[in-house]
Amino acid sequence: MNLKKLFFIGLFLTTQIIFAQFGAKESLVKIKTLSNQDKIHPGTLLKVAIKTNIKETWHINSNKPNEDFLIASQILSKNEKFPIAVIKYPEAENLELGFSEQPVSVFQGNIVIALMINIDKQLPLGEYQLPLQLKYQACNDQTCMPPTSVTDTLTISVVDSTQAIHVINQDIFNGIDLSRTTTIQNKDDNSIAATFESSGLFLSLLIIFLGGLALNLTPCVYPLIPITIGYFGGQSEGSTSRLFLLGVLYVLGMALTYSVIGVVTSLSGAVFGTLLQNSFVIIGIALLFVLLSLSQFGVYEFKLPDTLVAKAGGAKGGSFGAFFMGLTMGIVAAPCIGPFVLGLVTYVAAKADPFFGFLMFFVLAVGLGFPYLLLALFSGKIKRLPRAGDWMEGVKHIFGFLLLAMAFYFVEPILPKSIHGYILPLFGIITASILLLVDKTANNIKGFRIFKTVFSFIVLAVSIYSLIPAKEISPDWKIFNEAKYAKSLNNNEAMVIDFYADWCIPCKELDALTFSDTRVVEESKKFTLYKVDMTQTLSEENEKLRNKFNIVGMPTVLLIDSKGNEIERLTGFVNADDFLKMMKDVR
Numbered sequence: 001m002n003l004k005k006l007f008f009i010g011l012f013l014t015t016q017i018i019f020a021q022f023g024a025k026e027s028l029v030k031i032k033t034l035s036n037q038d039k040i041h042p043g044t045l046l047k048v049a050i051k052t053n054i055k056e057t058w059h060i061n062s063n064k065p066n067e068d069f070l071i072a073s074q075i076l077s078k079n080e081k082f083p084i085a086v087i088k089y090p091e092a093e094n095l096e097l098g099f100s101e102q103p104v105s106v107f108q109g110n111i112v113i114a115l116m117i118n119i120d121k122q123l124p125l126g127e128y129q130l131p132l133q134l135k136y137q138a139c140n141d142q143t144c145m146p147p148t149s150v151t152d153t154l155t156i157s158v159v160d161s162t163q164a165i166h167v168i169n170q171d172i173f174n175g176i177d178l179s180r181t182t183t184i185q186n187k188d189d190n191s192i193a194a195t196f197e198s199s200g201l202f203l204s205l206l207i208i209f210l211g212g213l214a215l216n217l218t219p220c221v222y223p224l225i226p227i228t229i230g231y232f233g234g235q236s237e238g239s240t241s242r243l244f245l246l247g248v249l250y251v252l253g254m255a256l257t258y259s260v261i262g263v264v265t266s267l268s269g270a271v272f273g274t275l276l277q278n279s280f281v282i283i284g285i286a287l288l289f290v291l292l293s294l295s296q297f298g299v300y301e302f303k304l305p306d307t308l309v310a311k312a313g314g315a316k317g318g319s320f321g322a323f324f325m326g327l328t329m330g331i332v333a334a335p336c337i338g339p340f341v342l343g344l345v346t347y348v349a350a351k352a353d354p355f356f357g358f359l360m361f362f363v364l365a366v367g368l369g370f371p372y373l374l375l376a377l378f379s380g381k382i383k384r385l386p387r388a389g390d391w392m393e394g395v396k397h398i399f400g401f402l403l404l405a406m407a408f409y410f411v412e413p414i415l416p417k418s419i420h421g422y423i424l425p426l427f428g429i430i431t432a433s434i435l436l437l438v439d440k441t442a443n444n445i446k447g448f449r450i451f452k453t454v455f456s457f458i459v460l461a462v463s464i465y466s467l468i469p470a471k472e473i474s475p476d477w478k479i480f481n482e483a484k485y486a487k488s489l490n491n492n493e494a495m496v497i498d499f500y501a502d503w504c505i506p507c508k509e510l511d512a513l514t515f516s517d518t519r520v521v522e523e524s525k526k527f528t529l530y531k532v533d534m535t536q537t538l539s540e541e542n543e544k545l546r547n548k549f550n551i552v553g554m555p556t557v558l559l560i561d562s563k564g565n566e567i568e569r570l571t572g573f574v575n576a577d578d579f580l581k582m583m584k585d586v587r
Contacts, residue, residue, distance in 0.1 A: 028055045028138040028145065033130075033154040036173045038166045040158055043121035043489055043564055045085060048154065049172045050075065050113040050132060059106040060136040062092035066105050071137040071147045075113055078131035078151065085118040088176070106139075114176045121489055121564035123158055130154045161486070205363045212367020244373070246322040251369035253326020258365035263354045282414055289407035292325070296400030298393070326369070394442035394452060401431045413502035413535050420502075421466070428463030432456040473516045480530040480545075492562040493528040494586050499549070499556040502535045506573040507555040517576035523583045559586050 029052060036047040054060055061070050077084050090111045094103035117130070133151045159165075408423050415423070435456040442448045478484065480497065488495055498515075500507035514520060534542055534554055545551065549558065559568040559582055568582045 027150065028058050029053070029060060029134065029136055029150050031132075031134050031150050031152045033132050033152045034169045034172055035154060035156070036167060036169055038157070038168050039163060040119050040156060040165065041161050042119055042123050042125075042158060044119050046117040046119055046156065047173060047176075048115040048117055048132070049169070049176060050115065050134065050152070051172070052107070052111045052113060052134065054108055054111070054138070056109075058138050058140050059093075059095065059108040060138050062105040062107050063089045064092070064105055066094075066102055070104065071135075073107065073137075074135045075115065076133045076135065077117070078133055079128065081120065081123060081128065082117050082130045082156065084115050086116045088114040112172065112176065117156075119156075119158065125158050125160055128156045128158065130156050205359070208360055208363045209367035212364045213370060246319065247373035249319055249322040250326040251366060251373055253323040254369040254372075255326075255362050255365035257327050258361040258368075259358045263357050263361075282410055286407040286411040289403050289410070293400040293403035293407070295321075296396045296403060298396075394439070394448055397439055397441055398435070398452070398455065401435075405431070425463040425466040428459045428466075432460035432463065436460075473518060473521055474511070475515055475521050475524040475529050477529045477531045480532040485530065488528045489564050492564075494526060494562045495528045495530060495558070495560040496524065496583070497530045497532060497549075497558040497560065499532045499534050499545075499551050499554055499558075501533070501554040504554040509573045510555055510557070514574060514576045514579050517580070519580050520576050520583070523580055527583070527586075559583065561586050 031053075032051045034049045034051065036049075040046045060073055063073050065072055073089075075084065075087060090107065090113065092105040093108060095106050096103055113134075115132075131151050131153045133149050135147065135149045137147045138145045405424060405427060408427050412420060412423050435452055442452075475496075477498070485495075485497075498507075498510070500510075515524075532542075532545060534546070534551070549556075553571065555570065555572065557568075557570040558566055559570075561567050567586045570579075570582075574582075
């Protein structure tokens with residue numbers, strides 16, 4: 001800290017002492033609180049707007065004023081029965097002030113601060129007074145007032161569910177987007193957002209890059225490994241520099257997909273993976289996998305027009321294909337790659353900064369795609385093995401079938417549920433039969449023939465085993481609806497609510513490995529269990545549920561106690577032991 005800054009801080013503090021002693025006769029900030037409903041039911045959320053008028057030529061520090069010694073503006077509920085669930089401050093302005101080396105973030109003029117107040121399910125009916133307090137520090141170009149506060153009281157009428165509620169003050173609330181809100185956090189919060197807020201930009205980007213690397217260990221990414229090796233093995237001529245270029249383009253394609261998701265998220269706060277909740281998008285992706293598989297069977301190959309190749313200095317075909325493949329693989333991995341990404345989505349949505357969203361997800365994608373750059377190089381080493389030729393064509397055929405399997409996997413959720421669970425096993429049986437009896441490519445090479453035979457029999461065995469009906473051990477799930485949920489709340493039932501989607505692999509893992517555990521099934525008898533199908537999240541009904549329960553992505557599992565309070569929220573796979581412990585902590 002330099003002498004100039006110390007001087008201004010000293011002057012700043014001295015001014016505060018003078019005003020604190022003699023006081024100021026005139027209030028510089030006035031507030032008025034408004035709600036969006038004339039009455040409210042227990043167990044719901046009430047939207048509140050605080051209209052704030054700041055006297056002309058004065059400003060107050062924002063909720064994040066950029067300097068530690070400045071007093072941040074803060075909204076407080078002075079009635080503990082009505083805690084603030086979420087809060088959204090308006091966009092701040094940056095002012096250049098002499099005492100600070102960086103612009104100071106402030107509010108000026110007329111602003112609106114939006115809140116959501118939690119109305120407890122057990123709150124007795126009646127009329128309540130809710131004092132809401134704005135703590136602030138006001139300054140103008142010459143002086144700063146001491147920290148102070150202003151309070152306005154909102155009257156809240158809590159009524160039973162039989163009474164009608166009327167919407168009011170829509171002229172104010174129509175202009176407020178509470179989809180981008182900041183959840184009120186405890187001081188010991190260890191969330192993704194808290195981690196990034198407490199770290200500098202470089203450290204945050206490093207954390208995100210390492211997180212991207214770690215995401216390669218998740219199930220959604222597993223299918224990309226053989227596909228990547230097969231694709232690059234079939235596209236390259238063995239040149240290391242050529243393979244490196246293709247790998248870089250592949251990673252950049254994946255990065256572009258995630259960067260777009262980051263920008264869209266920052267603008268809309270939408271669910272991560274909503275691209276795969278539209279039937280037309282799903283069909284398009286499945287067709288794309290079919291087209292990619294055809295290239296592995298030699299029907300065609302990715303190649304730029306000869307005129308463009310000449311203009312590019314003789315670059316060989318495949319560059320566009322590698323980039324386009326990366327775009328596709330980014331979408332494939334997007335739907336369910338863990339709570340780290342869901343936390344990042346929530347953080348970016350709250351920031352509402354498109355460039356910030358682009359940067360965060362671009363770095364995430366580079367971390368996720370970096371191993372595939374190595375796989376691209378590795379695939380070339382495969383092709384440069386001795387006697388490369390027919391056996392490599394055989395490998396490409398195998399990967400072509402894997403790509404077709406991915407097409408069937410993605411299209412399955414939109415097909416009739418009566419055939420779910422049969423499509424991939426039947427395809428596996430057909431594939432194994434073709435590889436064993438029809439496709440004779442490279443059978444003259446003993447090593448490859450042995451590999452193909454073993455691989456085919458493994459696929460055949462797994463497929464037949466998958467078709468054998470098995471006795472399922474599962475909790476007593478009920479289909480969720482609003483009426484059942486309200487009845488469970490009224491009956492003081494502890495609940496487990498599982499939000500799942502057919503395209504979500506961790507959801508399937510939870511069903512297969514966690515919910516099917518006999519100990520979990522036994523403990524679940526103490527709960528009312530609901531399943532919520534979010535496969536078509538873009539539907540109007542599911543969109544309402546997503547907003548009501550603040551669902552960011554799938555899976556999301558809520559554990560709710562007998563008082564209607566959310567005790568645990570899972571946004572990824574957990575094993576049976578951990579889930580059992582969580583269930584026992586709910587009363």
